[in-house]
Amino acid sequence: MSNKDVLNIGIVCGEHSGDRLGAGLIKELKKYHDINLYGVGGPKLEKLGLNSSFHFSEINVMGLLDPLLKIFKLLGLRKNLINLFIDKKIDLFIGIDSPDFNMGIHKALKKKSNNKNIQIVSPSVWGWRQGRIKSIQAYIDLTLCLFNFEHNFYKKVGHNSFHLGHPFFDLNKVNKEEIIKKYSLDESKRFLSVLPGSRKSEIMNMMPVYRDFIKKHFEKNEDHVYLISAADKKLKSMIEKYFDTEKLPIMIAEESMRDFLSISSLSIVTSGTATLEASILECPPVICYKTSSFNYSIISRMLKIDDVGLPNLLLGKRYYMELIQNECNVKNILDAVRKTEELIPYSSENASLIKDIIKGNGYSEAIKVIKAL
Numbered sequence: 001m002s003n004k005d006v007l008n009i010g011i012v013c014g015e016h017s018g019d020r021l022g023a024g025l026i027k028e029l030k031k032y033h034d035i036n037l038y039g040v041g042g043p044k045l046e047k048l049g050l051n052s053s054f055h056f057s058e059i060n061v062m063g064l065l066d067p068l069l070k071i072f073k074l075l076g077l078r079k080n081l082i083n084l085f086i087d088k089k090i091d092l093f094i095g096i097d098s099p100d101f102n103m104g105i106h107k108a109l110k111k112k113s114n115n116k117n118i119q120i121v122s123p124s125v126w127g128w129r130q131g132r133i134k135s136i137q138a139y140i141d142l143t144l145c146l147f148n149f150e151h152n153f154y155k156k157v158g159h160n161s162f163h164l165g166h167p168f169f170d171l172n173k174v175n176k177e178e179i180i181k182k183y184s185l186d187e188s189k190r191f192l193s194v195l196p197g198s199r200k201s202e203i204m205n206m207m208p209v210y211r212d213f214i215k216k217h218f219e220k221n222e223d224h225v226y227l228i229s230a231a232d233k234k235l236k237s238m239i240e241k242y243f244d245t246e247k248l249p250i251m252i253a254e255e256s257m258r259d260f261l262s263i264s265s266l267s268i269v270t271s272g273t274a275t276l277e278a279s280i281l282e283c284p285p286v287i288c289y290k291t292s293s294f295n296y297s298i299i300s301r302m303l304k305i306d307d308v309g310l311p312n313l314l315l316g317k318r319y320y321m322e323l324i325q326n327e328c329n330v331k332n333i334l335d336a337v338r339k340t341e342e343l344i345p346y347s348s349e350n351a352s353l354i355k356d357i358i359k360g361n362g363y364s365e366a367i368k369v370i371k372a373l
Contacts, residue, residue, distance in 0.1 A: 007033040010085040010115070011050065012040050012105060013096035014059040015198055016231055017273045019044045021120050022096045024167060025144075028363040029370075038088050039081060053081060057234075059101050060199055074101065082108045090115045092370070099123035099132075106139040116141045116373045120164070122150040133157055141373050144366055147314065147358065162369045165360020171280050173262040182259065183251055189225045192217075192337075193260045193283060196239065197270035198231035205290045206270050207242045213268065213333045214248055227260035228252045266340050268333060271308050271322075279311040279320065279354055282347035286336040287312070287322045314357045319343075319350070 007029065013022050019042030026048050029035060037050040040059065046052055058077060082105055085093060093109050095102030095118070106117045119140045123132055136143065137159050144164040145151040154161035180187045194214065196206045214226045228250055230236035236254050243250060253260075257274060261267060261281040269275045269285040278285040287309035312318050320343070321336040323329075343350070 004032065004034045006036065007092065008036045008038070008088050008090045010039045010081070010088070010090040010093040010105075010109075011037060011045065011096070012059070012081060012094075012098065012102055013042065013045070014040070014056050014098040014101065016042055017198070018042075018096035018098070018121065019056070020167065022094065023048055024363050025094065025120065025366065028367050032367065036088070038084055038090065053084065057200075059098055078104050081105060082112075085109060085115070086113055089113075093117050095119045097121040103132075103135055103139065107135065110139045116370075118142045118144065118370065120144045121146060122154070122161070133159070142369065146360070148360070149313075162366055163360040164366050165362060166276070166358040168276055168280050169355050169359040171258070171277065171355075173281055174259050176263050179259045179263050183253060183256075185225065185251065185263075188223075189249075190221070190223050191225050191227055191260070191264040193257075193264040193267040193269075193278070194226055194228045195257060195261075195267060195269045195274045195278070196228065196230075197272060197274070198235070200235065200238065201291075202270050202272075203235055203238045206288065207239060209288075209290065209328060209330060209333070210268060211242045211246070212330045214250065215246065216330050217334060217337065218248060225249045225251060227256070227264060229257040229260050230254050265344055266337065268337070271310075271324075273310065275320070276310040276314075276354070276358070280351050282351045284340050284343040284347055284350075285309070285311070285320055286333060286340050287320055288328045288333065289322075289324050290328045291325070311354060314354055 011022055013019055022041055023044035026035065040052050040054060040056050041050045042056050054077065059074065078101060093105060093115055095106060102119065109115055109117060117140050122143050122145045141160060143154060143159065143161040145161050146164060146166045148163050151161050151163040194210050196203050196210055218224060226249060228239055230239055230252060233254055236252055239252055257277060261278050261283040264283050267278045267283045267285045269278050269287055271287050271289040275285045275287050289308065308324065309320055309322050311320055321340060323332050323336060
């Protein structure tokens with residue numbers, strides 16, 4: 001029998017990166033408490049005892065139009081989770097990313113329950129929709145920030161936050177020989193990674209231009225193999241359909257991002273966490289993003305920042321090329337690849353700099369702050 005106190009924890013995340021972050025915190029909490037987990041998460045949280053109420057991809061929506069089209073389903077899922085958390089008398093609610101979905105839970109629990117609310121991954125209030133800070137201050141007891149500039153932003157506005165740091169600070173390359181053998185690749189070839197994103201909408205928006213880029217690039221680079229990483233089996237199947245009628249030197253594999261980036265000289269990456277992983281693994285990214293015209297017309301007016309790529313935000317300048325919306329076309333990607341090749345000799349130095357920037361205080365120190373709530 002354990003002598004540890006029991007903690008009932010509600011947790012919600014909607015994608016793989018959030019699943020990793022949540023698992024890191026829960027592992028640390030398990031050193032001090034016996035934990036009952038309720039809510040929604042991915043495979044890593046499920047291994048720690050979470051019986052997910054539904055598949056976490058159900059809340060993985062982006063932009064402005066997608067949530068509106070699925071609004072009634074999302075509201076129903078959220079209401080069920082709120083009722084579950086109240087019924088289980090949770091001590092903590094941990095929302096991970098998915099800020100709009102989780103904010104509704106933070107708000108409801110603050111009014112109906114005595115638990116403390118924690119948000120891992122700050123909503124990007126420093127970049128757009130800054131009016132959200134009022135809700136953050138009212139309904140969230142503690143925000144665990146991945147980056148120090150977010151923590152500094154909250155200190156200025158008086159919100160309780162902690163610089164957790166990003167788990168990529170100790171990320172290292174995988175041995176090249178192991179990867180060549182694992183995927184049966186030809187080591188005489190040059191490798192270029194293509195990372196289309198971890199959401200269905202991103203695959204639909206990005207893969208047509210990525211496929212056309214690969215076709216055009218291969219015409220003059222027959223020594224290349226294009227490595228395409230898929231977040232899961234379902235997205236892998238989606239990506240494969242874009243190449244049904246094509247005979248191109250591609251390798252598509254699930255959960256292969258770190259492997260592929262470790263052996264590639266550069267990468268084409270959909271804006272998001274993957275751009276950070278690429279820069280840290282010394283594989284300079286061309287940062288790309290496309291969304292619907294409707295989404296972009298509204299989002300572009302709300303943005304308060306010039307750069308969207310995480311490595312560029314952290315470095316405080318546009319070091320890696322960004323191709324957003326109409327600029328994200330085959331011609332521009334080809335040009336960007338040529339220019340990005342000039343960054344390859346500086347990849348190791350740049351990776352070390354970014355690692356230093358993203359190193360925070362870690363999970364063990366975060367637990368002390370959580371206990372003090």
